[in-house]
Amino acid sequence: MSKKIFVNLPVTDVARSSAFYAALGFEQNMQFSNEQAACMVWSDAILVMLLDHAFYATFTSKTIIDAKTTSGALLCLTFDEKADVDAIHAAARDAAGAEPRPIEDQGFMYGGAFEDPDGHTWETVWMDPAAAADGPPAEAAVDA
Template sequence: MTKKIFINLPVRDLAASTRFYEAVGFAKNTQFSNEDASAMEWSGAISVMLLSHHFYSTFTRKAIIDARTTSGALLCLTFDDKEAVDAIHRAARDAGGEEPRPIKDQGFMYGGAFEDPDGHTWETVWMDTAAMADAAG
């Protein structure tokens, strides 16, 4: 069986969050979506489950954080080139997302961070593995 990761995120407005994730390149899997959840897929290995606060609270007794003011996780997506990093940042901004850390070019590494409407932070990175190997060797 292929390994996958399912990331569950509490969201205030499921429809708005679904639109945001579609705008930045995630695809909605309607088979696993309903009025309380949207299954958003990024490549074949990563799925983000957007869950209404009510539904999310059925999986935990803990308080749901406000990701706009409290950091609970930093999630990172990797890309094949700098242009793809630029594209997702542009799409996130255009869809109403925030950019707490603009893209920075460090030569061998290129990326930044954007936030979804609920404040969940997604880091972005492209790495030149050949340049990293040269620097290490």
Template structure:
């Protein structure tokens, strides 16, 4: 099985962990410590929340202030419109900020929010039965 680990620099690992847990991510204690939290989204996708000092050991580049610049747009897919609505509500309730309101385009339904560190997460439900012809 192929997997992806998205590594994100965070200012406060405890705060970031709480935010992602509120969204439904599960913390993997085997790969977490005071400097990092391994947050599992699915069998194939995990997000590593790394404090700035630890993150800096993996790169010589400066860490982006994602409140001011866009470094990446990450996208999560969902099985229903209700799931999109639920994660947006959870993100807002846990200290995130909706950066693009949910928009219904019939076959696509989604928006975007950012976590407390400014990392942008897009959300989408795609109704393949409602896809317009090419």
């Protein structure tokens, strides 16, 4: 079996969230979807499970966060072209998503962040292939 990641997100309305992710280009896998959950496929390796709060709660004894007021994770999608970053941000805005961090062009890196209707944050990034191969520029390096 190939390695995959299933990102599980608690949502208040599975149908609304499924429509949002479909508008961004995710494809729904009906084999793993029902009224409690929707499996939204980004790639062969990245799948997002949208779980209603009651179903999500069966997997954890922890309190489910309100992602509109509390950050639990920052998820990041990478893109091959700047235009792809622009397109997913436009799709997120058109599908009633928020844009807490607009797209910034830093030369070697291009991206921003959008939120789904429940407030889950998705970062976006395109990196110059030459810069990515060389590592971050000296001014972007972080001291350990």
